[in-house]
Amino acid sequence: MARPLVNVPAKVKRGQAFEIKTLISHIMETGFRYTTTGERIPRDIITFFSCSYNGEEIFRADLYPAISANPFFTFFTTATESGTLEFKWTGDNGFAETATAKITVE
Amino acid sequence: MKQRNQGSTRREILIGSLAGGLVATFRISDVAATPEAMRSAIRQIVGTAQVRKGRVDLDVPPLVENGNTVSLVVSVDSPMTKTDYVKSIHVFNEKNPQPNVIGVHLGPRAGKAKIATRFRLADTQVITAIAEMSDGTFWSASAEMIVTMAACVEVL
Numbered sequence: 001m002a003r004p005l006v007n008v009p010a011k012v013k014r015g016q017a018f019e020i021k022t023l024i025s026h027i028m029e030t031g032f033r034y035t036t037t038g039e040r041i042p043r044d045i046i047t048f049f050s051c052s053y054n055g056e057e058i059f060r061a062d063l064y065p066a067i068s069a070n071p072f073f074t075f076f077t078t079a080t081e082s083g084t085l086e087f088k089w090t091g092d093n094g095f096a097e098t099a100t101a102k103i104t105v106e
Numbered sequence: 107m108k109q110r111n112q113g114s115t116r117r118e119i120l121i122g123s124l125a126g127g128l129v130a131t132f133r134i135s136d137v138a139a140t141p142e143a144m145r146s147a148i149r150q151i152v153g154t155a156q157v158r159k160g161r162v163d164l165d166v167p168p169l170v171e172n173g174n175t176v177s178l179v180v181s182v183d184s185p186m187t188k189t190d191y192v193k194s195i196h197v198f199n200e201k202n203p204q205p206n207v208i209g210v211h212l213g214p215r216a217g218k219a220k221i222a223t224r225f226r227l228a229d230t231q232v233i234t235a236i237a238e239m240s241d242g243t244f245w246s247a248s249a250e251m252i253v254t255m256a257a258c259v260e261v262l
Contacts, residue, residue, distance in 0.1 A: 053215070066204065066206065068174060072222075074221065074222040076218035
């Protein structure tokens with residue numbers, strides 16, 4: 001299983017921008033590689049990643065084969081209310097993974 | 107007469123081998139994006155709008171030992187308010203099999219227009235990041251990267 005890792009500060013001040021870090025294990029096979037017998041290895045990548053904060057989308061990314069194995073992202077958002085951050089990854093061969101993180105806004 | 111015939115066959119063989127060489131080079135370039143492919147990929151995103159240099163900071167290592175994981179940090183100079191913010195950031199390459207690297211969509215809530223990820227490089231090439239602002243303007247930055255061990259197309 002692809003276990004996602006999410007790093008969010010536990011407490012943030014209202015109105016402050018904070019950093020979110022995510023990492024998910026995935027092979028990200030490009031589809032441009034061949035085996036020694038000359039067969040093309042089919043593409044198997046994550047194509048989409050999104051993050052929503054209390055239901056509102058704050059970050060979205062379209063991934064291409066040029067993204068390294070085990071896709072890693074960091075991005076920022078502004079603290080508004082305490083609540084949950086939801087992360088979603090989808091990709092080839094029906095790949096779907098989610099993660100959540102709690103955030104306390106002071 | 108006979109000798110002349112022989113001469114022409116040798117010429118034919120030479121021409122044939124030359125043509126074969128040309129076909130071989132085309133096959134190699136078939137799997138790689140070209141600067142033209144990158145330009146058309148950029149056109150698909152920006153349309154007819156003008157792309158200006160500046161406001162975007164592309165932080166990548168100038169010399170890459172392993173093309174399989176290269177750190178990429180893009181930050182855009184923007185106040186990130188409700189009326190003036192970065193809508194999206196797109197990164198393109200010239201010589202990987204495909205010209206696109208990533209497309210990121212932000213909003214005014216981001217607070218800070220800075221993203222980081224890791225990507226692959228198949229060759230020494232120029233990387234371009236383009237940011238779309240909320241007012242519809244496009245800004246870009248480019249960086250030349252030297253790669254000693256390539257990614258993407260190696261045989262297992």
